[in-house]
Structures are given as structure tokens and as C-alpha cells.
Amino acid sequence: MSTRRIGAHLSMAGGLVSAGERMIQMGGNALQIFSGSPRSWGRKPIEQIDGSAYKAFCKEKDFGPTFIHALYLVNLASENPALIQNSINALMYDLQFQEKIGAQGVIVHLGSHLGRGYEAVKNEMIDRLERILTHTPENSTLLIENSAGQDGKIASSFEELQNIFESIEVDEKEKRLGWCLDTCHAFANGYQPAELPSLIKKHALQDSLRVIHLNDSRDPFGSGRDRHDNLGDGLIEKSQLKTLLNDSSMIEFPRILEVPGIDGNGPDAENVRRVKEMIGEKA
Template sequence: MLRVGAHTSIAGGVHNAVDEQLEYDGNCGQIFSHSPQVWQDPDIDPDNAAQFRDNSADADVGPWVIHSSYLVNLCTPKDDLREKSIDSMQAELDAADRLGIEYVNVHLGAHTGAGVDQGLSNAASALDELDVPDGVTILIESDAGSGTKLGGQFDHLATVRERTEQEIEFCLDTAHAFAAGYDLSTPEGVDDTLAEFDDVVGLDDLACVHLNDSKHECGTNKDEHAHVGDGLIGEDGMDAFVNHEAIRDVPLVLETPTEDGRGFAWNVEKVKELRDGD
């Protein structure tokens, strides 16, 4: 069964995210537990949390993902930022536990001069500081790889998994992978990229896909999302990706823009049109 949905708001209470997802005709999704631009702990009302769990179960919407704050930097060599990042991640994990959410998604962050190897070790040791609740899994998201940001290369993801004691899994962002140099614009490119991911990381540990087209060329390291099929990955690439046997059972979460009179509902419908046999 195709699982596709969008990043949704928790305005007015986290339980409202389920109704919003259903408005998009989605059946899985992602939320921020608070504004991603500030250091802030989730403030989730217990009654709203119970309603979120019940509504998700009743409507068969899931899995859900919490996306961590944009300020989190697991790779940082700076002690104060490291501690804030660990504390923020712990709060997200605890919120996921209260909400019955399976995944907390995070970018590795930037090494800011410490070097790639040290940055990856910093991320692994930061993950080791976390107390991950039963039933919750940390997802490391692939990155576009600009500047000193890590996670743009698949071997970065594999290295962190090798160095951490946590049982982590992964989220592949199609726009990020494309920006990082993995060409998803053709069926052959999709085959090659997923084969490389399987060889380096392992498709068995791919728990989620952020399905986004790209406004910029492959390998530019520029992260700007486009409507599905309307960017430089294009319809041929997106068609090949959503129908690829390797990801047919992986939830697809949209982070596409709201512009040109189109939003998440349009993109969810587009994915369903592209998908064969669902």
C-alpha cells in the first residue's frame, strides 16, 4: 500500500495535524513539535497527545515523523552547541514517545572546521548520549552537502552508524541527494543511486523518504524544493523513483512548496498518479 503524505502543522494542537493530513489525502506525515528556528522544548498537551494517537489510529494515518529543530548540530566541535543539540534531540524523542510517533528525523549538521572525520565522530558520540525510548527510532537524513555540512555523501551516513551505539535508520531526501550529486533525473540514475545507497548504507535501513523535486541542477549543493515532477529531477525521474521496487514499501513524505496555486494536496495527488498499481 502506498504511504504518502506531507509535513503538516500542529497549530491549535498536535491533534489537528491528522485532520490536515486527511485534507491533503495523505496517509502518513511529518511534524515539527515546535518552531524549528528556536531552541524550545515541545509543549504538548496530554489530552491533545491522546487525541493525536487516537485520530491517527482511527484514520490509519502513519507512520509519523518528528523533524528536529534546524538549530541542532550533532557534528559541531563547540561544547555549548553540542549540549543544546543533545538536549533538544532528547526532548524530541520524549515527545515522540508521548505521541506514539515512530521516528525522529535529524540532519547531521556541520563540522565547521573540525574536519569530516571528526565531525562524523562528534555526531556518533552525541547520538550515544541520548536515551531513546522503546518504539522510537532516530533517522539520519541525507543532506545537500553545502559548505561543511555532512550527510551529503552516503558514506557519511554509514560511518555514523558504524561509530554510534544507537540503532539508527535513515531518511533519504531526493532533492538533497540530487543536490549532492546523485542524479535521479533518469530511470538509470535512479537505479544507480538506489543501488549505491543499498551497497553503502543498506536499503533495509531506509525508513522514510522525503520526496521533493529540486529547483537546482544536480551537484550544485543547493537545497530548494520544487513540486513533484516540475523541477530538475523531473517527471521521468520522479516516476522512476516512486515506482522503484526498492522503495515501494517506504513511506514518502512531501516537503514541497506552496506556490503557483499548488500545495501539498496537489503533490500528493501527483505522486498517486505516478505510482503504478496502487
């Protein structure tokens, strides 16, 4: 098994342990899941979630980290009261779910300002994030994902990410709050992968980075479009991704694949092999 942490977003069909076993069969040792349907607010009551078997599996197999991706409906920058409350409830649920299964973070797209501009929504959004973190388990962690910038999506630039982190005030912020770097989103927003380490340091975001979503892009540089491709099949130069992955400041972070798969059935062993090839590790 890989000594570095490589995983993918997989379905929870069959249970968490089954998802972990499938990931190992693909050559990986980390995992990302949804806590339920990504396009529905409905969730199993949190009291019914039992993560003991999965925790035992992770310990036995030296498997992990595990991340939960928040559902796509979340928009903390909305003006719609019902959507705001549903978004808050969904993130609070996922942070509790994280604690139940022993995962390492909940990754979220903050949403869109819908043309109002970042400054117009910033204060209300920060307040909602602080509320969520204040009323969830102290060992849970919310991870903000950089966006591709399409349709007013929040956190597309490093300036916005830095501002969000500097603005939020919660106890043990370094433990409770972090972020996820998506390579496809960064490329779509006009950042080449090889320049990301220096930009991350420039904006004081190195210490809060927790995980990399390692995805190629179907759309051109700076397109603002969020369409992932298999590693090496998209429009990001392989040398750019290789430089990023082997930068000394990036080596420690787990890499999670969110790719269509060679056969179009989701992340697969071939994409895991391609990651290992890029970092000089035997498959």
C-alpha cells in the same frame, strides 16, 4: 485513501488531530511535524504533552506513520559547548515527544563540520549520538537525513552515512537508528534518483532506510544547494523520480512532501496527486 503511505510536512497549528485531518483532506495518510518552532530551542514541558487523542485518531483513520523533524538549529558536529548541549537536549526532547504521540521517528540534519572535515568531527559526533540514544525511550527512533552537502553539512554522501551507521554502537541499533532519504538533497549532491536504489544497497543502507522525503529541486544537479520545488516543477527529471518510486526496493517506504506548494503555502493536494500519478495510483 491511498494504500501506500503519502504525507507531507504540515504545521501543528490547531493541534495534531487537526494536522492529520488536513492531511487526509489533501489525499494523504501520513504526516511530518515539528515539535515546536524549528528555529527556537524553547519547547513545551514534555510532561504536558498528551498524545492520546492523536493516537486514537491514527487508529480510527488508519493514519500514519507520523514523523517529527528536529529543529534546524541542531549541530552535533559543532565545537561550541552550548550549541552541542542544546542540540543534545533538543533531540532527547523530540525522541520523548515521539513516544508521547506514538510517532515512528525523529528526522535530523546532523549539522556541519564548518570546514574541519568529516574525519575531524566523526568521533565526537558518534559519541553524542550514542549518548542521545542511550538516554531516550527504547521505542524511539532517530533517523539521520542525507544532506545536500552545502557548507560542510554531514551525511551528504553514502560513504559518510555508511560510516556513521557502522560506527555507532547502541543496544537494538536496528530499531533505534535509521535514516531518511531526501531526493532533492541527493540530487544536489550529485546522485540521480534512478541510481539511488543500487547505491543504497551497495552501501548496506537498505535495511536502515525508513522514509523518503520526496522533493524536486530548484537548483541544478550537483549544485550542493538545498532548495525544494514542487514535484514536476523543478530540475529533477520526472522519469528519474518515477523510476525511484516504483523500484521494488522502494515501494514500501512512506513518502513525505516538503515542497513550497502550488500557491506557495506549503504542501497541497496537487502535489499529493502528482505522487499518486507517479506510482500509478488513483487520486
